[in-house]
Amino acid sequence: MSIEVQDIDSVFHISEPWYIERCVFDEEKECLHCYISFRKGATFSCSNCGQEHQKVYDIADHNRTWRHLNFFEYPCYIHAELPRTECINCGKIHRVHVPWAIKRRSNFTLLFDAWIIAMAKDMPMSAISRLVKEHDTQLWRILHYYVDQAIAVQDLSHVTMIGTDETSAKKGHNYVTIFMDLKKKNVIHVTKGKDSSTWEECKKHLESHGGSSEKVRYQRCRWICPLLLLREQQKTFPMQPLPLINSTSFRL
Numbered sequence: 323m324s325i326e327v328q329d330i331d332s333v334f335h336i337s338e339p340w341y342i343e344r345c346v347f348d349e350e351k352e353c354l355h356c357y358i359s360f361r362k363g364a365t366f367s368c369s370n371c372g373q374e375h376q377k378v379y380d381i382a383d384h385n386r387t388w389r390h391l392n393f394f395e396y397p398c399y400i401h402a403e404l405p406r407t408e409c410i411n412c413g414k415i416h417r418v419h420v421p422w423a424i425k426r427r428s429n430f431t432l433l434f435d436a437w438i439i440a441m442a443k444d445m446p447m448s449a450i451s452r453l454v455k456e457h458d459t460q461l462w463r464i465l466h467y468y469v470d471q472a473i474a475v476q477d478l479s480h481v482t483m484i485g486t487d488e489t490s491a492k493k494g495h496n497y498v499t500i501f502m503d504l505k506k507k508n509v510i511h512v513t514k515g516k517d518s519s520t521w522e523e524c525k526k527h528l529e530s531h532g533g534s535s536e537k538v539r540y541q542r543c544r545w546i547c548p549l550l551l552l553r554e555q556q557k558t559f560p561m562q563p564l565p566l567i568n569s570t571s572f573r574l
């Protein structure tokens with residue numbers, strides 16, 4: 323049985339020309355479905371070049387669905403017809419951007435993404451997956467997307483102290499080396515392996531984000547490095563090795 327939910331517009335903050343056509347609670351499946359439409363004659367910005375006031379060309383998807391936050395303890399889904407515009411400026415036909423989601427191919431709303439990221443700071447993804455009733459593979463994709471975005475605009479010009487640690491990424495001997503900014507206590511780079519080439523990778527990453535290996539004065543390694551590895555590190559970064567630290571206080 324389905325129950326119509328009335329006057330719920332202010333809860334979702336849907337902006338014009340979009341509006342909530344109806345909201346239905348599915349008692350059997352225990353979830354809320356919110357159907358959103360756009361005003362007749364509405365125009366949209368071109369999602370390719372940003373040209374404003376483009377007319378609707380056609381409907382690319384008649385039931386595009388996004389997972390939204392929970393409504394009380396029940397999952398909520400947003401449904402909408404997704405229009406395309408044919409741009410007078412760039413001539414491209416593109417699906418419009420909807421205000422409740424920023425990733426074109428994602429099946430999650432922006433607020434759902436924010437919810438997952440907030441929980442991921444304190445909870446394992448498997449527990450979040452059980453809580454929100456979504457597969458953890460999908461949730462990892464959300465996290466990867468925002469981490470990649472953050473890394474792309476990372477400014478490492480301030481970095482003068484780097485620490486390292488190595489850990490196994492999976493069962494077995496799939497090691498990754500983690501490089502940390504010891505002053506800001508942030509992870510600045512993670513790379514596969516644990517040999518001397520990881521230092522060269524770190525140097526490349528540092529210098530491609532405004533940093534300089536010449537400015538890095540100190541390093542601390544959790545484990546005592548083999549002599550050859552240590553020499554390679556010193557070749558890459560002209561710095562003094564210091565005693566080990568406990569890396570658990572760094573944000574990954």
Ligand SMILES: [Zn+2]
Pocket residue numbers: 368369370371372373409410411412413414
């Ligand atoms: Zn355009």
